[in-house]
Amino acid sequence: MKINKICCIGAGYVGGPTMAVIAKMNPDIQVTIVDINAERIAAWNDKDVSKLPIYEPGLAEIVEETRGRNLFFSTEIDKAINESEMIFISVNTPTKTYGKGKGMAADLKYVELCARNIAEVAKTDKIVVEKSTLPVRTAQAIKSILHNTGNGVNFSILSNPEFLAEGTAIQDLLNPDRVLIGGESEDAIESLANIYGSWVPQEQILRTNVWSSELSKLTANAFLAQRISSINAISELCEKTEANVGEVARAIGMDSRIGSKFLNASIGFGGSCFQKDILNLVYIARSYGLTAVADYWEQVIILNDHQKRRFSDNLISTLYNTVSGKKIAMLGWAFKKDTNDTRESAAIYVADHLLSEQANIAVYDPKVSEQRVQADLNYLQTRSEEENAKLVSCFEDPYEAVKDAHAIAIMTEWDEFKTYDWKKIHAVMKKPAFIFDGRNILDEDTMTKIGFEYSSIGK
Numbered sequence: 001m002k003i004n005k006i007c008c009i010g011a012g013y014v015g016g017p018t019m020a021v022i023a024k025m026n027p028d029i030q031v032t033i034v035d036i037n038a039e040r041i042a043a044w045n046d047k048d049v050s051k052l053p054i055y056e057p058g059l060a061e062i063v064e065e066t067r068g069r070n071l072f073f074s075t076e077i078d079k080a081i082n083e084s085e086m087i088f089i090s091v092n093t094p095t096k097t098y099g100k101g102k103g104m105a106a107d108l109k110y111v112e113l114c115a116r117n118i119a120e121v122a123k124t125d126k127i128v129v130e131k132s133t134l135p136v137r138t139a140q141a142i143k144s145i146l147h148n149t150g151n152g153v154n155f156s157i158l159s160n161p162e163f164l165a166e167g168t169a170i171q172d173l174l175n176p177d178r179v180l181i182g183g184e185s186e187d188a189i190e191s192l193a194n195i196y197g198s199w200v201p202q203e204q205i206l207r208t209n210v211w212s213s214e215l216s217k218l219t220a221n222a223f224l225a226q227r228i229s230s231i232n233a234i235s236e237l238c239e240k241t242e243a244n245v246g247e248v249a250r251a252i253g254m255d256s257r258i259g260s261k262f263l264n265a266s267i268g269f270g271g272s273c274f275q276k277d278i279l280n281l282v283y284i285a286r287s288y289g290l291t292a293v294a295d296y297w298e299q300v301i302i303l304n305d306h307q308k309r310r311f312s313d314n315l316i317s318t319l320y321n322t323v324s325g326k327k328i329a330m331l332g333w334a335f336k337k338d339t340n341d342t343r344e345s346a347a348i349y350v351a352d353h354l355l356s357e358q359a360n361i362a363v364y365d366p367k368v369s370e371q372r373v374q375a376d377l378n379y380l381q382t383r384s385e386e387e388n389a390k391l392v393s394c395f396e397d398p399y400e401a402v403k404d405a406h407a408i409a410i411m412t413e414w415d416e417f418k419t420y421d422w423k424k425i426h427a428v429m430k431k432p433a434f435i436f437d438g439r440n441i442l443d444e445d446t447m448t449k450i451g452f453e454y455s456s457i458g459k
């Protein structure tokens, strides 16, 4: 089946970039991205592409090229569903905050709402594609809703998980390691494979059954996160033994069976997905009675929480066991460089701990707004909004943020931090001037020569 019109429900970090690239590479296909969030859609439609709701290198250029040609952003969800032959569901699937599975299972209410919406509106046959990350066997539930509440039209369900990483989303989409399509109907699978086939070699488009596809996505994230927890565990051992985690990572990474990527020790992984997907994997394993499997994967999260806590504990103990009334400048708030996304960023948890010890926090991040920083802290409900507003200030100039600070904590590996005039920074800080490099991006010798008390991870 040749697809002429696609709709994507969910104009977020996945829906936006993914569909923009599909539209760029398939100028003959009309792609409409819809969302219930009118403000977000308005931002996607903003003439000034620097105001797009998502910051991703290369995205603005593609939106400029395709928007109004064959890429459209709209709040008219029913219309877009009705007109399209293929519908992607790319809505959020956060960890449940209530009821059964609270704090562990994925909340599938948004996905279910989409399925019900599609069933209600569709008057012609549709291919429904799961783009969101979903627990294995979710396609069964979507199928049941579509078939039991629909108007008698046929639905084919495909799983097509997304593997892009934020900050490199456009490159990841243009040159994917693989595209994964799981499904029952060969025709539906080939319709989707043809769309990707415009730019992805066919041998990189894997076809599997639906369940393998759903489970592969959770497994990929679990393996990636596990690597980070593994190197972070070793980083603590390095600090006790005078080994250097960078040297250890290099030495093991040259073993081709291990590989060199994803071995950067850090303050702990953040982002919207690793934690939620592993918790979900653990929940699924427990629900099948697989306690050893669940415990094994849960350890990845436990270690990650330990790493974040260890960082702030070390900062406090180094500052003579108190940060009360002291100014701590945080460079970076996003969960990694080249994104404005702060979901589950380690910075939030480190800041929260320091605030509980009565520190004053000054934040500078090149892409994150003050409103976002405050919202992230308020969401934790550790203290009142007024208190957070009083204790945390955000700056547009990094040199202002560090003025009179007792310590700097580097939370995100933004490239610009490496190019700062560190002598100038040292001059305006309180002495001794401490740097806690949570990303190991600065050169220890240079910093020490300037006069900083410099500490990093795993050295």
Ligand code: NAD
Pocket (backbone or CB within 6 Å): 009, 010, 011, 012, 013, 014, 015, 034, 035, 036, 037, 040, 077, 090, 091, 092, 093, 110, 113, 114, 131, 132, 133, 134, 162, 163, 164, 165, 166, 272, 273
């Ligand atoms: P997001 O929160 O940025 O975007 C989701 C969007 O869906 C929101 O704008 C929301 O308003 C919209 N939405 C929710 N319910 C809706 C409904 N019923 N109708 C219309 N719109 C609705 O989320 P995201 O980061 O894009 O993630 C989406 C999915 O992709 C998740 O399952 C996530 O696990 C997965 N994923 C994310 C990434 C990533 O890097 N962020 C990568 C791979 C996979």
Ligand code: UGA
Pocket (backbone or CB within 6 Å): 133, 162, 163, 164, 165, 166, 167, 221, 224, 228, 261, 262, 263, 264, 265, 266, 267, 268, 269, 270, 271, 272, 273, 274, 335, 336, 337
């Ligand atoms: C991750 C995966 O890499 C994607 O393949 C996946 O599609 C996505 O999750 C998802 O499902 O949401 P993302 O979270 O955007 O992508 O970014 P990563 O580059 O994986 O980084 C995640 C976190 O791990 C960041 O906080 C990063 O700083 C940290 N990290 C990464 C390390 O601490 N060390 C490393 O070596 C690598």
